[in-house]
Amino acid sequence: MTLFDALGFRWDKSAVPTSVPSHSIDRVCFRFHKMLPEFVWDASVLEGRHGNDGLPRGLSPGCSRHSVCEER
Structure with a gap:
């Protein structure tokens, strides 16, 4: 029995x-x-x-550098 058979996983390799x-x-x-x-x-x-709960204060998800964020 192969691993894929044991897991019930089927796929067409072609x-x-x-x-x-x-x-x-x-x-x-x-x-x-x-x-x-x-x-x-x-x-x-x-x-x-x-x-923004998990981000440092003053940063948003789109900021690449802290100085850029301060300019917003």
Whole structure:
């Protein structure tokens, strides 16, 4: 018995794409940094911390530097 059979997990391996697009590390880091505030927000909501409860005073989820936040 295979692991997938034991777990009751079925999938069609032929449906998985064989060629996956690759991007430069710079592009990947750029996209990650653009999505980071959303990741933080989603995690805080899942933990029950709505709004800015879990963030340091004076920072909002979209701030990248403290000095930028103070200008808002």
